Amino acid sequence: MKGLYFVEPIVAVYAFASFLLYPLVQQYVYRRLWQEITNTTYPVSDSSSQCGTNNSNHSNLHEEVQKAASLFSMYSDLSSMIPSLLVTLMLVTYSDRRGRKVTIVLPLVGSLVYCLSFLAVSLLELNLYLLIVASFVSALFGGVSTILGGCFSYVADRCESSEQKTLRMAGVDMVIGLLSGVALLSSGYFLRATGFNWPFFTSAVFQLFNLLYALFVLEESRVADGGTTGAGGVVRRLTFGIYELFARGGRKRTRLVVLLIATFCSFSFTNFGSLSVITLYELNEPLCWSEILVGYGSALSTAVFVTSFAGVAVLSRCLPNLVVVLIGMLSVCVSMVMMAFAKTTLMMFLVRLPMLLAIMPFPVLRSMMSKVVSKSEQGALFACLAFSENLSTNVASATFNTIYASTVAWFPGFSFLLAAGLCLIPLTLLGALRLFRLEDGCGTEGLLAEEEIPEPGSAPVA
Template identity: 70%
Template sequence: MKKLYFVEPIVAIYAFASFLIFPLVQQYVYRRLWRDLTNSSYPVSDNSSRCAPTNGSNHSSQHEEVQRAASLFSLYSELFSMIPSLIVTLILVSYSDQRGRKVTIILPMVGSLVYVLSFLAVSFFELNLYLLVVASFVSSLFGGIGTLLGGCFSYIADRCEDGKEKTLRMAGVDMVIGLLSGVASISTGYFLRATGFNWPFLTSALAQLVNLLYAVFFLAESRVIENQGEVSCGMAVRRLVKGVQQIFSGGSRNRNYLLGLLITIFSLYTFADFGGLSMITLYELNEPLCWSEILIGYGSAISTTVFLTSFVGVAVLSHCLPDVAVVFIGMLSLCGGLIFVAFAKTTLLMFLVRIPMMFAVMPFPVMRSMMSKVVSKADQGALFACVAFLESLSSNIGLAVFSSIYAITVAWHPGFTFLLAASLCIIPMMMLSLVNLFRAEESEEETEPLLSDDRAPTPDEAPVA
């Protein structure tokens, strides 16, 4: 059987299956907690809003109690899944250099399938809600979405010899994620209203299963390893650690300061971005918005257009502005959008917040490119493994921290978490001025060797025969 060399179908199906249930997860938890805590059925209406002006203060207190419990549930899920996912990501990324990329693609899909099937079982059999926390932990043992995307990007890098082809295919992956997640998000609300939770969970599980079968039986390995000798995971991790050390030991002091500064800015922005935006669904379910599943689906779909507008922004602005300016515009876009969310009290305003946030994704690809430019090509793999680890760490900590803060502040100001995230964005925005300072201090003699391929690889970096 002739195998294929395309990972784009995997990303497309994974994005559709994940975003089909992503808006449903918090809604399902919210409805179950509502029933358990209030001893009443969840208020479902055919109108766009479930809030009734005559419900009274008791109804408002019920909303606050359920909101607090739902955000704490998200916190527990993140805490139990964060550390295993980070460790597995590091091991799989380093191990794939010696044993091929498919392992970084297949295992996260197994974890996602376990996660979705767990939701289906809890929903169908009305099992204890906190079994989902256990499911999050078990699925994290197989890696996460960062592991899968890292494997797919590495797979594309292995297959593409031409730089333009590589850039085009990687940009295509981002576009696929944005488009398919938008289609899935629009479908979610109607699917939920027509069939309930079980059918969307089952559909997502079947899609994940088809995706897994394609990866196992039809996807060819991008790295043909002729040497069948055993390479332990411990050895792979040691090589990764040595590669990270080499990144900083092989450059000048100013270059190291610059790289460390860029990594810090990237991590802080990831923390504010993922942490702040993680509470939007709960905010939309709360008073005074009280969005229905239909509106939540439309809101999630519109949010995914940020991937498209940010891609266009990078393509256009990078031709006329320096990288630092493009990153600053993207951070300012997120900051403005978060402030807008904090004070959005109507459906129209909540939809309009996506306009100031339209360039919020721009800093991620531009900063990856900036970090790549100050590191030699022989150290690119170690760099991006380190960046992937810090990105997962920052996003998971952000989700946990903002979930707990939202639980504390929802009673007196539900929008406080968004204001806090916007305030945190100011820190990396201010630090960007130091990037130009370190760049100005670097001489041409220091920067030119860093961008060349002349450095001889160390024995640990030598390719496996």
């Protein structure tokens, strides 16, 4: 049977399974810590708010559990960061020579291990800190950055025109948002109806089917060469691929690639760092959201993937790429300022409205970077991008969780104001990109045409 050249089903199922798990993990940890710290069962009611009697003792308990949950999230992120970074850099770069499927299959194995670990801890009521060990082990197979780096490289292999590449990359982002939104919307009802065990089991089943599709249905987009496959060969190819990316294209291209990666990662730091504490903010007073409202809020947040895809499809036809990116960055900045002062359920839903175009910068910047390098360097490019993005998002999550734990007692919204202020960094880099392109008098397509070099696959690897 002939296979398919579509990674979108993998991204869709991966997004659904992961985002079905993600908010439940935070709530599971929160409830377990509540039981351990207060020696009481977590208060569950049918109302939209979980806040009990508004006395000082109750508020102190909430603050203590909030701090513990925030620090637990930081430890979990840090435990998975280093192995995931190294595996992402190696696998996605090496995929330029050995094919893209390895960057997709191994992270799916890690995700399956992660889901099964949570199921075991929940089902058998094992020590909560075993989840940190599970995060570390699953990261040895790569993580979300690895699979997305592989998928975006796969898309770049299959697309010829720049417009097709931009729209298909935006489409991958849209698929992530659409399916993750469905998962987040249903997670609260699933939790209330069945408890934690069945959602964890369901997520594991979806990851298993995804792994089977990647192994037996998905066709490889690049033919593996016959070079060295030992450990030494992997390291040499990794080093050579990254060296080619930054050394063979000339100083002008190198500066542009570095500036684009810096803009991408600084915006990713701000955006995903602030998003990492939203669930804790919603569980805290005065909101005290139930699992149903957490699911609604998370689903509404992921709707930005769909609206951002529509924004890219429409705005990229009539506006320059950098202006599209600027609109997306301002969307995040405004929504963070509003979220810092949101004290009611209605306001927390309304702050999602300015965020509707927040994802637009990511596919546009990816497409701009992809057009600057040759086809044989796509893996090296997306490996560096995934490495940098993974580093920035993990550091951002740890940083924002630490700041939230330190400021929750006097101003829980401080993290969101900080995120709005940090938006100035990618905005400044965006201005530098504009000046760079004006000075050179060419866009990314012109730069590639000017510095196009032969495919390195035709030359032996030293």
